[in-house]
Amino acid sequence: MPNLRLTKHNTSILRSGIKLAEATSSDAIVLLLSGATDWQRLAELIKEAAFEKPFVVALDLVEDLDGAAEAGLHPIALKKEKAPLLERLQHALLEAAADEFIKTNDEIVAIYGGFAQGRLDSVSHLKLDERMRRLSARDLQSLESSVPLKTLKAIVDLAVQIGVEGREGKPVGALFVVGDSRSVLKHASDSGVDPFRGYNRKSRNVLDAKVQEDAKELAQLDGAFIISADGSIERSRQMLEVLHEDLNMSKGLGARHWAAAAITRRTNAIAIVVSQSTGTVRLYQDGFLKMQIEPMDKGIKWQEISFKPPSVSSES
Numbered sequence: 001m002p003n004l005r006l007t008k009h010n011t012s013i014l015r016s017g018i019k020l021a022e023a024t025s026s027d028a029i030v031l032l033l034s035g036a037t038d039w040q041r042l043a044e045l046i047k048e049a050a051f052e053k054p055f056v057v058a059l060d061l062v063e064d065l066d067g068a069a070e071a072g073l074h075p076i077a078l079k080k081e082k083a084p085l086l087e088r089l090q091h092a093l094l095e096a097a098a099d100e101f102i103k104t105n106d107e108i109v110a111i112y113g114g115f116a117q118g119r120l121d122s123v124s125h126l127k128l129d130e131r132m133r134r135l136s137a138r139d140l141q142s143l144e145s146s147v148p149l150k151t152l153k154a155i156v157d158l159a160v161q162i163g164v165e166g167r168e169g170k171p172v173g174a175l176f177v178v179g180d181s182r183s184v185l186k187h188a189s190d191s192g193v194d195p196f197r198g199y200n201r202k203s204r205n206v207l208d209a210k211v212q213e214d215a216k217e218l219a220q221l222d223g224a225f226i227i228s229a230d231g232s233i234e235r236s237r238q239m240l241e242v243l244h245e246d247l248n249m250s251k252g253l254g255a256r257h258w259a260a261a262a263i264t265r266r267t268n269a270i271a272i273v274v275s276q277s278t279g280t281v282r283l284y285q286d287g288f289l290k291m292q293i294e295p296m297d298k299g300i301k302w303q304e305i306s307f308k309p310p311s312v313s314s315e316s
């Protein structure tokens with residue numbers, strides 16, 4: 001992806017964004033890029049403008065962020081090269097909240113290029129909504145599970161994506177049971193052919209982007225994913241045996257949610273469920289609902305963002 005040159009034009013858009021952030025007492029700036037830039041120079045520019053709040057830089061490839069943190073910026077790797085602008089921006093905000101660079105009810109100035117690669121053209125002032133519920137790293141840590149945070153975050157991200165995107169325009173539900181997989185497997189049986197069976201651990205690790213895509217596809221089929229603490233999918237398409245007489249569940253939750261709560265009652269696993277009907281993601285531990293995340297598109301209230309095609313297309 002092309003790097004962003006800090007041309008006179010791009011610099012003046014950045015300065016305008018900083019000015020807007022100051023004028024609106026915004027809590028942070030999020031700069032959305034498609035490639036690296038001169039992080040030191042960007043940091044100097046921010047310093048010259050005396051902007052002291054968090055300045056988040058979001059782009060797709062982790063290697064393009066080399067040096068950004070050292071320059072005092074807050075880097076986020078999006079891994080969403082092909083996604084539309086609005087989705088990338090939403091994702092950047094959610095990641096920034098998850099990493100605690102911003103808070104879910106902050107006011108943010110976003111700076112980005114909507115029309116041409118390598119050219120900044122847009123500055124937006126966004127009011128995030130308090131209901132933008134996203135697990136922060138601290139929320140997940142509070143679960144006191146032996147499952148590493150990295151694995152939990154990846155599965156929660158995947159679940160949220162399934163809840164928001166569905167598959168081919170249709171809503172899709174899913175159930176991920178992570179950790180204590182040996183015990184979990186004792187309460188599970190095949191509901192169909194398991195496509196992950198026989199692959200080596202690396203090729204079925206849910207931290208891998210390709211495996212995540214496969215998991216999204218498979219979520220349409222019946223049954224649960226059973227995942228070990230390191231992120232390897234041990235089995236998919238598993239029916240879990242459910243004895244739920246001692247569970248205290250909200251009314252209206254279906255069989256998948258009962259199965260999720262029940263398995264975490266009997267084992268030390270954590271279950272992450274996507275509701276097919278609402279896209280809500282729920283997280284169960286010890287038989288209890290611990291966290292609930294509403295689909296993000298309902299969670300963020302966007303200010304109107306309207307685009308006018310630029311009249312001049314060359315860089316100044």
Ligand SMILES: Nc1ncnc2c1ncn2[C@@H]1O[C@H](COP(=O)(O)OP(=O)(O)OP(=O)(O)O)[C@@H](O)[C@H]1O
Nearest residue numbers: 173222223224239240254255256257259275276277
């Ligand atoms: N015991 C179970 N183990 C694994 N998966 C199950 C189990 N029971 C149900 N499911 C999965 O849940 C799907 C249907 O779930 P159902 O609609 O009853 O509940 P729900 O997902 O909790 O509800 P909703 O999606 O409407 O919020 C099934 O098609 C199956 O894939």
